[in-house]
Amino acid sequence: MTFFDIARRNVTRHWLRSTLAVVGIVIGVIAIASLGIMGNSIGLMFENMVSDVGDTVIVSPATGVGGGKLTERQVSDIARAVGSNDVIPFSSTADKISVGDKESAAMIYAIPAGDIPSLLEVESGSYPKDTGGGCLIGSQLAANSRENGLKLGARVRIGGETLRVVGVLKERGMGFDINPDYAIVVPYAWYSSHYDEDDYDQAIVKVRDVNNIDAVKESIEQKMNRREDTVAVMDTRGILESVFAATESITIFLAGIGAISLLVAGVSILNVMLMSVTERTKEIGILRSIGTRRSEVMRMFIYEALLLGLAGAVIGGALSFGTGYVVTALFAGNADYLFHPTSLLYIAFGMGFGVFTSIASGLYPAWKAAQLNPIQALRHE
């Protein structure tokens, strides 16, 4: 028999009351864990979508200068400014396309044929050349080949000319530079002659070492905007950072809502334990009179709070896997995020916070019990 035994028996003596207190903790733990996992999954989902483009600097024409285009000369100036890093200029447009008798519309990206491999990967087929009338199709277009007829080897008519699909691109996800999954990629030479254009919409700079992004941006600004702002320079890392910061605050906000429910549970434990101290005043008087020290009385009550907290945390933690599965499947569309280390961390955090809340709520009642005057406590009926 130990103090822990005595605490355990006291907890089970009023099992209904203890169960209700535990239910409060269970709900709190589930709320923290599930909402945390939900926010975290949304963040992870976003991260997966955009992680490929973190090393990219995008150069656009400054609004109102040169009709909103980058000239060939500006592009070569940029290339000189960034040294050994790749500069990939591109233009885009939307046009009607037809394959056989199937007509549809698609986004068209025009990229110099030599630059395509450094920006995009092909899943099957090969890269097109400047000459030869080849083009690439995005993975989602290829996936819908039944509706649009676009597949490897198909002949697609754009305007009056026919191009052959020589390759299918790998899925790239949503990006800040280009979104080729639903688009057709053509060599710039073909685009230039077909649409009679010599300028580019934007240029993408692929920075080899992510740590150099700021230096690269700086040297482009130096070169291009010395006298007046001719281009706008934007790095995706900065955009990503603010997006991640936003998803992180969403996660913290959601977990905070969960924490409020745990605080409510803490108040209910406080209430249950204060009730228990009042009920057991005489018993505390007996314990004190036969030689139980204040610290030992206090320990007994804190153990009770600990037991309630542990029970709530374990049950809540186990149930969090269930609710976590549901929220990730529902909000992120992929329950795999549940088993991501940071998601599991939210379950551990919820459980830890549950135990902590219980003990914190038990401190005052335990202290109150320990401070009782043994003579008065013995007289209590």
Add this chain to the structure above:
Amino acid sequence: MPVISFEHVTKVYPLPAGDVVALDGVDLAIEKGEFVLIMGPSGSGKSTLLNIMGSLDVPTSGEVTIAGKKISRMSDDELTLLRRDHIGFVFQQFNLIPLLSVVENVEYPLILKGGQNGSRERAKEVLRAVEIAETHFTHKPSELSGGQQQRVAIARALVNDPDFLLCDEPTGNLDSKTGTAIMSLLDRMNREEGKTIVMVTHDPRMTEYADRTIRLVDGRVVE
């Protein structure tokens, strides 16, 4: 050296309506092996005397020595350890812990003292000495009769081998036959085991068991 000694002990309870003097210059000494009764009308200071002897309270002035230790300036923890190691309490209402079984109630002071080694055996030994049937050891106190509960309480008081037993109307809640049996048990502990016993009572019949009686009136010892 006396087990308990009071020198000019005064206890004053400050109340808004004026101070109440519960003990007024009490001098007394209780020697080892004595069986002493403390008697007096209500409000004579019996409870206060008992509380101070039990080191549940300390005097306002004067000095009290219990088991060779002066208690006036002891901290709460020191007083608690004094109760645990040197004093055995027997209450009118038995005051067993409802959550614990009979044997656990008796074992509890040993556990407080540290270590469970042999505590169960020692508890059983003392329970046998106060004539509790083995079959009752695992029962809850509420399943026992009043007389049996008081025997368990006496076993709990004895288990740490205290310097004296402090009994507060130990037969007050029992019928006369059971009360007599409890008194015989205490008497036997005093005669055969040499236990020092201090007992507060209203009942004049108890004087037959005692070596002497201390009478209190208005907080003073009268003889």
